[in-house]
Amino acid sequence: MRTAVVVGAGIGGLAAAGALARAGWKVTLLEREDRLRPGRAAMVLWPNGVRALRALGLAGGLDSISTAVPPAGIRRPDGTWLVQPGVSEVESPPVVVHREGLHDAFIAGLGEQVDVRGGIEVKSARVSRDRPAVGDGRVTFEADLVVAADGADSAIRRRLVAGSTFASxxxxxxxxxxxxxxxxxxxxxxxxxxxxxxxxxxxxxxxxxxxxxxxxxxxxxxxxxxxxxxxxxxxxxxxxxxxxxxxxxxxxxxxxxxxxxxxGEVTPMPDSFGVPCGPGGYALVGDAAHAMPHHLAQGASLALEDVATLQTALVGGALGPALLEYGRLRRARIARVLQQSKKAAAVLQPRGRLTRVNPRNLDRAAAAATEWAGPTG
Known part of the structure; x- marks a missing residue:
């Protein structure tokens, strides 16, 4: 039986742990907090994120816990319109969902193959000819695969890709x-x-x-x-x-x-989000791999895309080539979304006085960011 350690119990980490467990892996999930918590906020899921949820088998019941977000336009602080409500170029509207709802679905999807360890803050990662391993200074966890879902300030990314840091x-x-x-x-x-x-x-x-x-x-x-x-x-x-x-x-x-x-964003972007190590390797997912400003609200959707793509890449074959393929697919995709996010930033976060906004620029950026069709592309 293949083994995996997943570091971080956010959206990406929970989705990855459940996906690996359902595929027959023995999974250890490490979380910095003393127990698994859903978070107090909500999130926006775009159509690409919903497609990723479906690919992971986690979309059941989404309709009952989410609310559609139709094009609502953009106002100035005095209430006058910058962009009138209209028809978006995105195929279907995003949905907003409380984190508690998705958290419950992901916890149910963990099954009995996942060993959850709370109160463990991973501080180190081993990169050698041996199997990958991570540790908190007291205990070392070794596995065939380590999934780094430990956020924008990822300790694992800092060890694997020393030059990539989170910049405000x-x-x-x-x-x-x-x-x-x-x-x-x-x-x-x-x-x-x-x-x-x-x-x-x-x-x-x-x-x-x-x-x-x-x-x-x-x-x-x-x-x-x-x-x-x-x-x-x-x-x-x-x-x-x-x-x-x-x-x-x-x-x-x-x-x-x-x-x-x-x-902020992780910069420079890592050369690959999949790093072979000995007979196994590491996979960076979510903000640990590609944190970026939230102008397009794609954070959760991209993390779910990562996990769906990783799940497909790991089916059969050696882990090293599978991780390289995962990294190739995801890096190209993230580079495209980051480009669109910067275009949206120029519209949504100018420092000076706003006089007009071209809604087509925003619609095109959002449409391009949601174009992901499935885990093989």
Whole structure:
């Protein structure tokens, strides 16, 4: 029986652990936190991410936990339109889903072949003629395959590709879900989804149906050192005077709802996301391989694409060539999406005054980013 160690229990790590276990591998899942937690925010899944979920056999029940996001246009802070709502070039709208819903599906998909170890922060990775191995300074975990899903500051990537680091794009982002019992009622005429740009700042919100309301705010600058209550006070000040429902959403948010995140990318991009090592090797997935700014909201979808492609590449044959093929397919795909993300960034995060936005540029970038047809391309 082949063995695998998966490092990180986020979306990519849980999906990878379950996919390998269902394929007959003996899997050890290592997580830094003391137990598996779903996260407090929500996420957007584009059609490519939904296709990846289907390829992994995890899309069952998605309709019941997700909400479609139709083209909602883009406003200025005073509420006037930069881009009127219209028809997008993307084949179908993305959906927004609370992390708890996907987390439950992924946990159910782990099965009994996965040994979950909490409270382990991987700090080292062995690259030699021996089988790959990772350790936390106390215990070493060896396997035929190590899947690095340990985030943008991946310790495994730093060992495998020393020159690739996570670099800030000069922005910080906050996400929050306001639960249904605290969610404000949207004013008459205000749609359930919206996006607003102004002065380099961006505010986006989505209805989660009966689960509440989800919002994302992006602001120029570094991560804030203040405690969450101080960060929330700053957000309310920075977005004061913006059109409804921005103020209402921030007023209904509590400090414990906030999740602060850096905005940036792994640069330079690793030469390959699959690294043979002895008779086995390493696979980088998700942000560990290719973290990028969230202008196209593709993070979760790309991580799921990674896992679906890895699952297909590992069917039969030696691990070394399979990992190289995985790396070849994914690097070419990620390079295309990163190019589209930079095009979107020029539109969505300008530092100066916005006078007009060409919606076709955004639609083309989004359509190109969602073009992934399946795990073989």
């Amino acid at each position: 794009a000069g922005y910080a982002a906050w996400r929050a879900v306001i639960p249904w019992f605290r969610a404000p009622e949207l004013p008459d005429g205000v749609p359930p989804h919206g996006e607003t740009l102004g002065g380099g700042q961006r505010f986006e919100y989505h209805s989660l149906g009966e689960r509440g309301l989800y919002w994302v705010a992006t602001v120029p600058g570094a991560l804030r050192p203040e405690p969450p209550a101080g960060q929330l006070a700053l957000l309310r000040r920075w977005f004061a005077g913006w059109h409804p429902p921005v103020g209402q959403l921030l007023a209904a948010t509590e400090a414990d709802d906030l999740v602060q995140e850096p905005v």
